[in-house]
Amino acid sequence: MIPRSLLFGRGLALSHAFSNQNASTVHQQLSMTAWNLRSSLRNIRTLSLMSLWPFNVKPRDFSLPNASWRPEMSKAYEYYNALCEIEGDEKRRLWRKLPSYNRVLKYTTGGVYLSKIIQSKARLFTRNIKEPGAAFEYVVFMNKQEKRCVCVFQAGHLLEGPPGHVHGGAVATMIDSVMGTLAGYMSGPVMTANLNINYRSPIPLGSVVLLHSALDRVEGRKFFVTCRVTSTDESKLHTEATALFVSVNVGHLFGTRF
Numbered sequence: 408m409i410p411r412s413l414l415f416g417r418g419l420a421l422s423h424a425f426s427n428q429n430a431s432t433v434h435q436q437l438s439m440t441a442w443n444l445r446s447s448l449r450n451i452r453t454l455s456l457m458s459l460w461p462f463n464v465k466p467r468d469f470s471l472p473n474a475s476w477r478p479e480m481s482k483a484y485e486y487y488n489a490l491c492e493i494e495g496d497e498k499r500r501l502w503r504k505l506p507s508y509n510r511v512l513k514y515t516t517g518g519v520y521l522s523k524i525i526q527s528k529a530r531l532f533t534r535n536i537k538e539p540g541a542a543f544e545y546v547v548f549m550n551k552q553e554k555r556c557v558c559v560f561q562a563g564h565l566l567e568g569p570p571g572h573v574h575g576g577a578v579a580t581m582i583d584s585v586m587g588t589l590a591g592y593m594s595g596p597v598m599t600a601n602l603n604i605n606y607r608s609p610i611p612l613g614s615v616v617l618l619h620s621a622l623d624r625v626e627g628r629k630f631f632v633t634c635r636v637t638s639t640d641e642s643k644l645h646t647e648a649t650a651l652f653v654s655v656n657v658g659h660l661f662g663t664r665f
């Protein structure tokens with residue numbers, strides 16, 4: 408005959424034990440169950456660490472200064488970084504420098520559309536060129552209280568569009584990324600539903616600009632965001648944009664929502 412514990416699992420096996428065995432055997436069984444539970448929890452913890460491999464080492468923060476930065480980039484960085492370091496209660500600081508990685512680590516194991524090979528090779532568009540200074544060099548400074556952020560952006564030589572100037576798509580990429588970062592910071596996961604851009608004056612290749620983004624209003628799941636791209640002294644307007652971001656649940660990103 409098949410033992411009852413194998414048919415109904417440990418819970419039912421224990422109730423069976425209560426009715427048939429003496430107290431010391433029951434105590435022994437309870438201790439064993441607790442030990443098994445602890446060991447299972449240890450295994451789950453080990454598994455969850457393994458599932459992050461190879462990302463359980465500290466990822467590289469791409470928003471730190473490097474040798475490719477022009478003095479203008481370093482100067483703007485230092486200006487906003489100093490705002491982040493103003494003495495005071497950490498929680499009450501207005502400005503924060505956001506770290507920037509080449510993957511959104513939380514989502515490494517998701518994505519029903521992606522094969523394992525593509526998943527392991529996926530990298531954030533703006534952080535996928537290894538040569539420092541060749542493409543998108545940028546740092547985002549967030550001011551949650553004022554619902555705005557500033558991005559210091561140095562456009563590298565691989566972003567050429569018109570000769571000697573930055574490609575409009577590269578500008579749009581940065582605008583979308585910075586506005587999306589702001590909307591996401593305020594609300595959790597979002598996707599761009601609508602993006603309108605007016606290009607006012609071309610951005611010279613290799614130059615440093617600021618992207619000023621602000622949350623205009625929120626209507627339910629809809630986040631309306633603005634963005635202005637200016638020279639670092641803010642005297643020249645390069646680009647203006649407005650966008651709508653819609654907050655989504657993680658299932659939407661993985662195509663698993665119903």
Ligand SMILES: CCCCCCCCCC(=O)SCCNC(=O)CCNC(=O)[C@H](O)C(C)(C)COP(=O)(O)OP(=O)(O)OC[C@H]1O[C@@H](n2cnc3c(N)ncnc32)[C@H](O)[C@@H]1OP(=O)(O)O
Pocket residue numbers: 511583584585587588597598599600601627628629651653654655659
């Ligand atoms: C750390 C690194 C950070 C990097 C940040 C990078 C940010 C980059 C962001 C992106 O580039 S996302 C990629 C580009 N975007 C997409 O691929 C989105 C494709 N579209 C969708 O997935 C869906 O259409 C969307 C999530 C936007 C909306 O679908 P839902 O089914 O969730 O919502 P629904 O269609 O019910 O719309 C919700 C509301 O938004 C409104 N809406 C949606 N799309 C709209 C649109 N295009 N224009 C105006 N309104 C729009 C819609 O009318 C409705 O308004 P009401 O609530 O008032 O009825």
